[in-house]
Amino acid sequence: MNVKKNRKATDSMEKKRTRKTSDLMETNKTRKATDPMEKKKTTQKQAIRKVLRYVKRYWIFLLISLILALITVALTLYVPIEIGKAIDEIVYGSVNFPVIRDILLRVAIIVGVTAVAQWFMSILNNKVTYEVVRDIREEAFEKIEVLPLKYLDSHPSGEIVSRMIADVEQFADGLLMGFTQVFTGIMTIIGTLFFMLRLNIGITLFVVLLTPISLFVANFIAKRTYAMFQAQSRTRGEQTTLIDEMLGNEKVVKAYNQEEEVIKRFDEVNERLEKYSLRAIFYSSITNPATRFINAVVYAGVGLTGAFAVIRGTMTVGALSSFLSYSNQYTKPFNEISGVITELQNAIACAARIFELLEEPVEIPDSKNAVILTDVKGNVVCNEVNFSYDKSKKLIENLNLKIHPGQKIAIVGPTGCGKTTIINLLMRFYEVDHGAILVEGEEIRNITRNSLRESYGMVLQDTWLKAGTILENIKMGKEDATREEVISAAKEAHAHSFIKRLPKGYDTVIGEDGGMLSQGQKQLLCISRVMLSVPPILILDEATSSIDTRTEVKIQSAFQKLMQGRTTFIVAHRLSTIQNADVILVMKNGNIIEQGSHEELLAKKGFYKELYESQFAAS
Template structure:
C-alpha cells in the first residue's frame, strides 16, 4: 500500500509541475476550452434538429419545407463546428509544443550548469533520451489530453443536461451504468503507469548503450567484442519489448472494456426508449435524438480512457525530465564574486584536500606556490591526481578543504567564466563541434579577424593541412572532427589556444597524437606561446618537459618531489626511476 501511495504522490507532484508550465499559456487554454464548449453545444444541438426532421416524416403528411429547413440548419452548424474544431486543434498544438519547447530549453540550460560530477556519473545516452525521446512521448500524451479531455468532459456534462430535458427516467438508466467505465479506466491507469515508467527508463538505457557502442566502435571491433555487444543489446532490447508489450496490453484493454460498457448503456436506452414510444411518452424523433445522445455520452468515456492511458505514459516521461531539471546545479557564484581580468599567473594551492567519493581519499594537504611565468610540469603514475589537479585549477570541481588562489584571490570568489577565460587548455582528448574549421578555431575569440586566425594556425602548424581541405577554413566538419586524423584534430585545438593567447596555460599531453617531426615544431611554438605565461604541463613522456622551471612529482595525491629536471635526476628518487624506465633498453 505504501508503494502505491508513493506512486500516486509522484504522479500528483508531476502533474502539478506540468500545470505550472501550462499556466504560462492560460489565455490560449481558456480560448481552447471556450471553443470546446461551442463545439460540444453545436454537436449536441444537431440530434435535436435531426429528431425534428424525423418527426416531420413520421406523422401525417411529410413536411418537405420543414425538413429541408432543419437539414440546412444542420449543414450550417456542422460547418461552424468543423471550423471551431480546426481552431481548437491549432491552439492545442501551439500550447503543447510551446510547453515542450520550454521544458527542453530548461533541461538544456540545466545541463549547462550541472556540476561535472553529475555528467561524469550519469550515462550521456540516458541524458539525451530524457531531453529528446521522453519529451516527445510527453508531447504526444499532452496533445491527446488537450484535444480529447476538454471536449470529452464537456460532452458528458452537455449530453446529460440535454437528456434530462427529454426524459429523466431514461437518463437515470444511463447514469447508473456510467461508474463501470470510470472503474475500468482507473484500474487500467494504475497498471499502465508502472509499465510506461519502466519502458521509459529502459529506452534511456538502450539509447545510452547504443551511444556508447557507436562512440567506441573501433575498440569493439579491435577486441572482437561484437558478439558480447550484440548479446547485451539483445538483453536490453528484450527487456524493452517486454515492458512495452505489457504497457500496450494494459492500455489496449481500455477500448474494448469501455466499448462493452457503452454497448450496455446504448442497449438500456434503446429498450427503455422503445417502451416509452409504445406508451406514448416519447416521439420517435425524441427517441432517435436520445439514442444519439446516449452514443455521444458514452463515446467520450472511450476517448478519456485512452487519454488516461496516454497520460500515464506522458507523466512517467515527464517525471524523468523533471528529475533532470530539478537536479542540484553547481554551487552558485558568490554575490561578491569578482571578474578576473588579465591574470598575472600567480597560482597557489594551500592545504588543498579533495576526493570524488568521500570514502576514497585522493588529494590531501596539497601545497604549492607557482610564480608568474613559470612552466610547471606535473608527472606521476596513473591515478596519482594529475588530471584531478587540472579539474580543480579550472574549477570544474571545487576543493573539499583548503583553497586555490590566483593572484592572491581564492578562485571561489571569482566568476567561473572569467577564471576559465584566463586559461588556455589543450587536452589529450580533442573536442570539435559540427561546423566550419573557422568556427571551431574562433570558439574562444568570436571576433577574431581572418589574419589572426591564419597567424594562429601557422603558429600551430595547422595552416598547411587546412588549406588542403576542399574549402579551406570554410570546410564543414562533423561532430568530433569527422574524417580528420587525430593529429589534425589536436592541431585545431592547439590553434584555438594560440588564437586566444591567455595568461595561463594547461597542456594535458597536448602533443600525444602528433607525429614526432610535427611535435618538435609544436613544442617550439608552445615555447613561444608560454613565454611570460604561467603554464601547467601534464606529461607522460618526460622528454617533453626537461626545460620546465618546476617539475612536480605526484604520487597518491601528494607532491613527493619537486625541482627542475637536473635537480630531480640528481636526487635519484621516484622521478629518477620514472625517467630511466622510459629510456631503459
C-alpha cells in the same frame, strides 16, 4: 582549448544562468545529502502538477480553446434535437417536406459552424502543446549548460539525449491528445446530461448510474500501467545510450572484434524494452474494450427502456432517437477519456524523467560580490586542498602549492594519481571539498567563472571540435580574430601545411568529431586556438600525445616561445618533454610526494627516478 568568449555572449549567458538558477537554488538547499548517483523519483501527482505549471503560462489560449469546446459541444448536441423533430415529422401524420427542409438546412449550418470551431480549437491545442514542449526542451538544454560536470561525467550522454528527444516527444503526443479529447469529453458529458434530463429523467438516471463503472475500470488499470511505462522509458534511454556509445566508438569495436558482444548487449536491452513495452501496451489496451463493453450495455438498456416508453406513449420516436444519440455521445467521452488516460500514463512517465533532469542541483552560481579577474600575471596558490569524486574514496589530500608568475610546473605520476584532477580544480570544473585555491590572491570561489576560465588556455589530450569550418574552430578561442591572425597561429602550431591541402583550406567544413581529420591533425587545430588567444596561464595536458615526433619537436619549440613569461601547467607521461620545467610535482595516490627540478629529483633517488629510469632504461 581556450575558453574565452566574446563579452556579449558571456553577459547573455550570465543573465540566463542567474534567471534559471535563482529559483532552483532554494530547492537544492533542501535536497537530502545523498550519493550523487542516487536520483529522487518524481511521482505521478508531482509530475502532473509540474506539467500544469508549464501549461498555465498559456492560459489565454486554453480559455479560448475551452470556449470553442463549449460551442462545439453545444452545437453538436443540438443536432439530435433537430433530427428527432424531423423523424417525428415523418412518423406522425403526413410528411411535411418544407419543415424537414428547414430542419436539414439548420443542421447543415450547425455542422459547418461546429467544424470551423473544432478547427480553431485544434490549432490552439497544438499551439499550447508545442509551446510547452519548446519551453521544456529550452529549459532542459539551458539546464545542461549550468549542470556541474560531475553530473555529466556520471550520466551517459545517450540517456540525457533520450530524455530531451524521445521522452519529450512522447510527452507532447499525450498532452496534445489530452487537450483535444478531455476538454470536449467533459463538456459533452455535462451537455448530454442536460439534454437527457429534459427528455426523460428515469432513463437518464439509469445511464448515469451505470456509465461511471467504466471510469473505475479505467482508473484501476491506469494505476498499474504507470510503473510499466516508467520502466519502458528508462529502458528506451538505456538503449539510446548503448547506440550512441557504439556509434561513437565503432572503430574500437571493430579493432577488438567485439561486434558479437555488442550485438548481444543490444539484444538483451532490446528484449527488455520489448517485454516492458508489450506489458505496458497489453494492460493499457484492456482499458478501451472494458469501457466499451460497459457502454454497450448502457446503450442496449436505453434502447430497451426507451422502446417501452414509446409503446406507453410517454416518449415519441423522434425523442427516443435523440435520447439514443445522447446516450451514445454521453458514453463516448468515457471511452475516449479512458484511451487518453492510457496515453497520459506514458506521457506523465516521460514527463517525470524530464523533470528529474530539470531538478538536478545546478552548478553553484557566482556570488553577487564575485570579482572579475583582470591583469592576470600567473600567481596560483593551493592551500590544504582536499578533493575526491567519490566521497567514500579519498583522492587528493592536503595539496599545498605556491606558483609564481612565469613558472613552468610539470605534474607527473602514474595513471589515476590525480594529475588531471588538479587541472579540473584549477579551472573550477569541480569544487574543492576542503581548502582553497587562489589566483592573484583571490580565492577562485570569489571569482566569476568566465573571467577565471578566460585566464587559462588549455590543450587537452582529448580534442574537441565543433561542426563548422576550420577557421571557425580555430577562432573559438578568439571570436574577433582576423583571418591573417588565424593563419599566423596555425603556422606557429605547424597546422598550416595540412590545412592548405584540404579541399577548401581554412573554409573546409568538418563534422563535430573532426570527420576526415586524423587525431594528430585535430590536436594541431586545438593547439592553434591557444596560439591565437595567447592566455596568461597555460594548461597542457598531454598536448602532443597524438602528434608525430618530428612535428612534436617543432611544436615544443613554439610552446617554449609561448610559455615565456606565462605560468604553465604541464601534465605529461613522457618525462622527456618536461625536463626543463622549473618545478616538477610528482604525484602518487593524490598526494605530492616529491617536488623539485629534474636534476634535484634524480639526485633524491626517489619515485621520480624510478619513473625516469623505467622510460629510459636503455639509455
